[in-house]
Amino acid sequence: GKNVYLKDIADVKYRIETxxxxxxxxxxxxxxxxxxxxxxxxxIRLTKEIRKITKEFAKEYPYLKFGFSMDTSVWVKNRLxxxxxxxxxxxxxxxFAMWIFINKxxxxxxxxxxxxxxxxxxxxxxxxxxxxxxxxMLGALIALGMIVDEAIVVAExxxxxxxxxxxKMRAAIDGAKEVFWPVVASAxxxxxxxxxxxxxxxxxxxxxxxxxxxxxxxxxxxxxEAFIFLPLHSxxxxxxxxxxxxxxxxxxxxxxxxxxxxxxQFKWISLSGFLIGIPILIVIGxxxxxxxxxxxxxxxxxxxNGSFDxxxxxxxxxxxxxxxxxxxxxxxxxNEIKSFTTIVGMKLNGKSNINSGENNFQIFVDLYDRxxxxxxxxxxxxxxxxxxxxxxxxxxxxxxxQIVEELQNEYKKLNxxxxxxxxxxxxxxIVKSDILIMITENNIKKVKYALNKIEKKLxxxxxxxxxxxxATMGAKLLKIKVNKYGEELGxxxxxxxxxxxxxxxxxxxxxxxxxxxxxxxxxxxxRDNFKFLENFRINIPxxxxxxxxxxxxxxxxxxxxxxxxxxxGVLAKSVYANINHKLITTNEVYQKLQPLLKELxxxxxxxxxxxxxKVSKAFMKDMRYAGVLALILIFITLVAMFDSIxxxxxxxxxxxxxxxxxxxxxxLLGLNFTMIGMIGVIGLFGVAxxxxxxMIEFIRNAKNIEDLIKKATFRVRPIILTSMTTILGxxxxxxxxxxxxxxxxxxxxxxxxxxxxxxxxxxxxLPLFFAILKKIK
Numbered sequence: 105g106k107n108v109y110l111k112d113i114a115d116v117k118y119r120i121e122t123x124x125x126x127x128x129x130x131x132x133x134x135x136x137x138x139x140x141x142x143x144x145x146x147x148i149r150l151t152k153e154i155r156k157i158t159k160e161f162a163k164e165y166p167y168l169k170f171g172f173s174m175d176t177s178v179w180v181k182n183r184l185x186x187x188x189x190x191x192x193x194x195x196x197x198x199x200f201a202m203w204i205f206i207n208k209x210x211x212x213x214x215x216x217x218x219x220x221x222x223x224x225x226x227x228x229x230x231x232x233x234x235x236x237x238x239x240x241m242l243g244a245l246i247a248l249g250m251i252v253d254e255a256i257v258v259a260e261x262x263x264x265x266x267x268x269x270x271x272k273m274r275a276a277i278d279g280a281k282e283v284f285w286p287v288v289a290s291a292x293x294x295x296x297x298x299x300x301x302x303x304x305x306x307x308x309x310x311x312x313x314x315x316x317x318x319x320x321x322x323x324x325x326x327x328x329e330a331f332i333f334l335p336l337h338s339x340x341x342x343x344x345x346x347x348x349x350x351x352x353x354x355x356x357x358x359x360x361x362x363x364x365x366x367x368x369q370f371k372w373i374s375l376s377g378f379l380i381g382i383p384i385l386i387v388i389g390x391x392x393x394x395x396x397x398x399x400x401x402x403x404x405x406x407x408x409n410g411s412f413d414x415x416x417x418x419x420x421x422x423x424x425x426x427x428x429x430x431x432x433x434x435x436x437x438x439n440e441i442k443s444f445t446t447i448v449g450m451k452l453n454g455k456s457n458i459n460s461g462e463n464n465f466q467i468f469v470d471l472y473d474r475x476x477x478x479x480x481x482x483x484x485x486x487x488x489x490x491x492x493x494x495x496x497x498x499x500x501x502x503x504x505x506q507i508v509e510e511l512q513n514e515y516k517k518l519n520x521x522x523x524x525x526x527x528x529x530x531x532x533x534i535v536k537s538d539i540l541i542m543i544t545e546n547n548i549k550k551v552k553y554a555l556n557k558i559e560k561k562l563x564x565x566x567x568x569x570x571x572x573x574x575a576t577m578g579a580k581l582l583k584i585k586v587n588k589y590g591e592e593l594g595x596x597x598x599x600x601x602x603x604x605x606x607x608x609x610x611x612x613x614x615x616x617x618x619x620x621x622x623x624x625x626x627x628x629x630x631r632d633n634f635k636f637l638e639n640f641r642i643n644i645p646x647x648x649x650x651x652x653x654x655x656x657x658x659x660x661x662x663x664x665x666x667x668x669x670x671x672x673g674v675l676a677k678s679v680y681a682n683i684n685h686k687l688i689t690t691n692e693v694y695q696k697l698q699p700l701l702k703e704l705x706x707x708x709x710x711x712x713x714x715x716x717x718k719v720s721k722a723f724m725k726d727m728r729y730a731g732v733l734a735l736i737l738i739f740i741t742l743v744a745m746f747d748s749i750x751x752x753x754x755x756x757x758x759x760x761x762x763x764x765x766x767x768x769x770x771x772l773l774g775l776n777f778t779m780i781g782m783i784g785v786i787g788l789f790g791v792a793x794x795x796x797x798x799m800i801e802f803i804r805n806a807k808n809i810e811d812l813i814k815k816a817t818f819r820v821r822p823i824i825l826t827s828m829t830t831i832l833g834x835x836x837x838x839x840x841x842x843x844x845x846x847x848x849x850x851x852x853x854x855x856x857x858x859x860x861x862x863x864x865x866x867x868x869x870l871p872l873f874f875a876i877l878k879k880i881k
Contacts, residue, residue, distance in 0.1 A: 121623060124460065125449035126422045129171050130436060131429040136173070136445070148184075148491060151177035173445040174468055178404055179844075181491045182473070186845040187241040189488035190836045193480070194248045197832040202256070205352075205825060207345050210263055213337045214255040217329045221251050224325035225318070234317065242848065243318025246855070249833025250294060250319070250791065251326035253826040254287050257798060258330045260822045262338045263345075272342070276335040284331065286801040289745040290794035291327045295320045296737035297790025300730035301783060308723055312783065319787075356824075357817045360867065364813055367872050375876060378869045382761050389767035394689045394776040397716040397723075401846035402474055402503050403529055408432070408444075408467040408511065409451040410525040414577055414666060416463040422448045425465045428525070431514050432469060439499045440507055444469040453574055453680070456530075461576070461666055471507065472500040480840040504529045505684075512569065526570045528682050538690050539568070539681035540715030541697075544674045548663060551575060551677050554709045558679050561700050567687030574667070575677040581664035582634075590656030594645040600657065603642040671712065678714065689776065690716045720779065727782055734789050735759075745797065751804065754873055755796040758865045762792045765861025769853040773838075780847060784854025791830065791855060792862035795823040799870050812880055816871045827863040831856045 110116060127136050141150050151172075158170045195218060202211035222244070234240065262279030266272065298316040302309070367374040412424050425448060435441040444467055451464040475498055476482045486493070502510075511527045539562070543554045555573045562571045586595055610627045630636035638659070641650040669676045683693060694717060701711060735756065742752030766785060770777065799819050806812035831838075837845060837852035874880075 115629070123418065123449070125447055126418060127448070128422075128425075128429070128446040129169075129173060130443055131426065131433050131446070132169070134171075147177040147180045151175060171443055173443060173470060174405070175470070178473070178497075181493070182404075182843050184241075185485070185489040185491055185493075186843060187245055188490045189485045190245050190845070191241070191248060192488045193484060193836055194245070194833040197835060198249065198252055198829045201828055201832055202825065205349065205828070206260065206263070206821075207349060209342050209345075210256075210259045213259050213334060213341050214252055216337065217255045217326070217334055218252065220329045220333055221322060221325040224328055225321045228321050228325070229318075234314065239311070239314045240318045243315040244322060245837070246315065246787075246834070246848075246851065247319040247322045249830035251322050252829045252833075253794060254291060254323075254326050254330040255334055256825050256829060257283050257287055257290075257822045258334055259338055259342070260825065262335065263342055264818070266342060267344045272339045275342075276339040279338075280331055280335045283798070285745060286798045287330065288327060289741055290797050291323050292741045293738045293793050293797065294787075294790035295323055296741060297734045297787050300733040300737070301786060303730045303733065304723065304726040306719075306722060308719070308779065309726070353821055357820055360820050361813055361817055364816065364868060364871060365809075367868055368809060368813075368875055371872060371876055374872055378761065378865070378872070382764050386760075386764050386767060389764065389771070393767065393770065395691060395720070395778070396685050396689050396776045397720045397779050399775065399778050399780070399846055399850055400505065400685050401844050402505075402842075403844065404471045404473060404504070406469045406471065406504050406508055406511075406527065406529055407452065408469060408525075408527050409465060410522055410572075411451065411461065411576055412463045412465075412522060414461075414463055418449050418462040421463050421465055424522075425467075427518075427520055428465070428467065428515075428522070431511065431518070432467070440471060440502060442470045442472050442497075459574065459667065463576075471504060473498040474500045474503065474843070476842055478840050478842070480836055481842045485842075524572050524576075526572060528570050537680045537715045538683045539693055540678055540713070540718070541701075542671060542676050542678040542712040542714055544671050544676045544710045544712060546675045548665070548675070550709055551675065554704050554711070555677060555679050557700060557704070558697070561697060562679070562681050562693075565688065565693060565696055567684040568681050568693060569684070570682040571679070572681075573677060573679040574669070576666040577663055581662045583660040583662060584653075584657050585660065587656060587658050593651070593656060595642075595656050599645065600642070600653075604640070607640070608637070674710075676712075680715070685776065690720070723779055724782075727786065731786055731789070734786055738790060738793060742793070742797070746800065746804070750877065751800055754870065754877060755793050755800055757873070758792050758796050758862055758870065759789050761865055761869070762788060762858045762862035765857040765859070766854045768861070769838075769857025770850070772857075773849075773853060775850055775853060778850045781850030781854050784851035785858070787851070788855055788858040788862075791859055792865075795819075795826060795863060795866040796870050798822065799866050800874065803871055803874060806880060809875065809880055812871060812875055816867075820867065823863060823866055827859050830859050 127134050129136070139150075139154060141147050155172070158172075162168070162170050195215070198218075199211055199215045202214055225244075229240070258280050261283050262276050265275035265279040265282075268275075270278065298319045301312060301316040304312060408428060410428075412421050416424065425446060429444070429446060432441060432444050436443070447466045447468075449462060449464060450458050450460050451466040453459050473493060476485070508527050508529055515525060515527065541558055543551050543558075545551050545554070552575060555575055559571050559573065562568050584600060586597060586600060607630075610625060612623065612625050614623050616622070638652075638654050640653045642653055642656070643649070644651055665675075665677065669678075681693075683690065694713070704711065739752050739756060742755055743749060746752060763785065766781075766788070769775075770781070775781070799816065802819050803812050803815045806815055834852040834856045837848055838856045841849040841852075
């Protein structure tokens with residue numbers, strides 16, 4: 105018989121497959137290579153090696169341009185420098201503070217204990233299979249001022265016993281022994297304040313997990329050092345000293361005695377000021393405070409993305425995106441934009457998920473490092489940074505947000521007539537969009553109606569920008585439904601699908617031909633012909649007869665979304681937006697939207713709130729549980745310490761009152777309350793009562809007012825010094841945050857200002873309250 109070849113019955117075409125994405129670098133078509141480090145790899149060293157290699161390639165191929173995009177080693181370097189330089193400078197401040205306010209011997213004894221505490225902590229972490237990474241070092245930075253507290257109390261008490269005339273061995277033993285239980289209790293209260301943070305769920309919990317663990321391990325290590333190594337060092341190094349510093353403390357003690365006497369003299373007025381005046385100020389402060397999930401911070405990358413007409417092919421989009429890139433090209437070579445990478449065929453949505461589509465585009469704009477403006481980051485931090493920055497890379501003067509606003513204005517002036525165009529600073533990994541409202545409704549018209557109304561309202565709210573939705577319409581959808589006559593013939597939907605699949609679906613498989621892998625696609629020539637479909641004949645079940653498809657089915661053509669998302673089996677589409685936190689908060693936006701959302705609900709349209717609002721609601725729920733557990737654990741520790749039910753309540757009463765310090769700190773530095781700040785407040789629970797434990801332990805056996813004041817005066821120096829070292833350890837984060845370290849500023853402010861105010865409470869309020877409670881005369 106005659107051979108029939110494939111070419112006789114089909115059109116065979118050999119061509120390059122239409123790509124799903126196309127790329128550009130600085131507006132020029134490119135070929136990109138993605139390089140990822142291994143689990144144990146060093147991003148900074150790897151980048152250096154790759155840059156060396158590409159320099160050699162550039163010499164070998166001078167007609168090619170080599171560039172780097174989305175270099176994560178820049179972020180790693182900046183974070184590493186921030187953490188290490190802050191730790192180093194904090195250590196220097198703590199050392200000199202103790203030298204100035206006590207003496208160089210105590211300063212030396214306490215400071216040499218810090219590396220010992222870190223060494224013990226590293227051994228414990230390694231044994232527990234925790235690595236030393238950026239987050240664990242952030243935990244170390246937060247704990248820096250706290251881990252010297254135990255050492256200061258012990259060393260200062262040993263010094264006091266030496267000044268009482270005891271020999272060095274006896275002074276070291278008695279001094280350490282006298283404060284053993286108060287110091288242990290203080291350490292436990294701090295640990296019990298941070299450990300419940302492990303209860304926080306979701307991505308935030310995963311993100312924060314190592315921080316309370318690191319703080320716990322470091323504090324336990326510092327307690328071991330304070331009672332094992334420090335007394336040995338003190339015996340050899342410390343000695344009784346008289347001098348100007350002792351005279352300074354005599355003046356401070358004298359002033360303290362006078363003030364405390366006056367407060368006790370007018371005890372009821374004084375106590376009312378503490379227990380009534382402070383809570384009133386706290387309520388007033390809270391009424392004027394705002395909440396946002398994360399603080400705004402500067403970054404080295406911004407996003408420009410959007411969508412052209414849904415009928416655009418990938419090549420149309422590749423061409424059309426040039427007018428968006430033109431604005432960025434003008435800024436290349438300046439002090440702001442280093443480079444930009446364009447990917448056509450996808451974009452990142454408000455959840456940072458990839459939305460594929462030939463009409464979508466995503467531009468990653470890499471910025472130069474920003475020039476520091478404050479004294480510390482300009483002159484001191486560069487000396488302490490472990491990884492030195494290239495001066496040519498540090499020249500940006502504007503913030504990423506300012507550049508975003510400039511680009512938004514330029515695109516508005518050009519009136520590019522692009523259906524969707526967004527310019528934004530990428531958010532923290534946990535939350536990508538400030539505003540996210542999901543409409544859950546199977547009726548497409550209702551979905552579009554609701555989204556349009558919400559977007560229209562958002563555009564009227566000042567401070568809201570980048571308003572868009574994921575309800576892009578795709579190709580029209582043809583639905584085929586079996587009619588009554590078809591059902592009578594025994595035809596159902598499943599039978600229709602199996603009958604049409606061989607002719608209208610696309611077959612695909614791969615085969616190796618001449619050492620090349622070829623993807624072979626098979627499709628019927630009439631596959632996209634509607635007339636052919638309408639007049640297509642199918643076999644009548646259990647017969648040899650055929651019937652036209654249009655006789656047994658009805659055809660419906662509907663509009664459809666480009667991508668279908670479902671929530672609990674119901675069609676779901678969302679509207680996204682970002683906000684300028686200097687002008688408005690997420691809660692304020694939702695308050696303005698509430699009347700509209702209620703109106704939609706009355707019309708039978710359901711919605712879900714996501715984004716920052718959803719995350720913050722879940723977070724606050726977890727924080728309530730963590731806060732209650734922290735208070736319970738602290739209370740149990742105090743009961744065991746004092747063998748009393750009343751005294752723990754006295755000490756714990758400092759915690760809510762110290763919240764005024766947090767409010768004042770946020771007000772002075774112009775900060776909103778944030779998620780990180782609230783974590784600092786929980787941590788403050790333990791830190792605030794530490795000095796109170798030592799104060800109550802010393803005054804609890806006072807026989808009269810004079811004896812109480814005398815005993816309280818003994819604790820002035822250690823209380824002031826422990827508070828001072830905690831604040832100094834956090835001072836660079838409080839006053840000089842830079843880049844992404846701004847994220848941790850609210851936590852540092854909460855602990856720093858909270859400790860400062862709790863110091864006043866522990867020195868004046870606690871002895872006053874104790875004297876009234878115990879009726880000491």
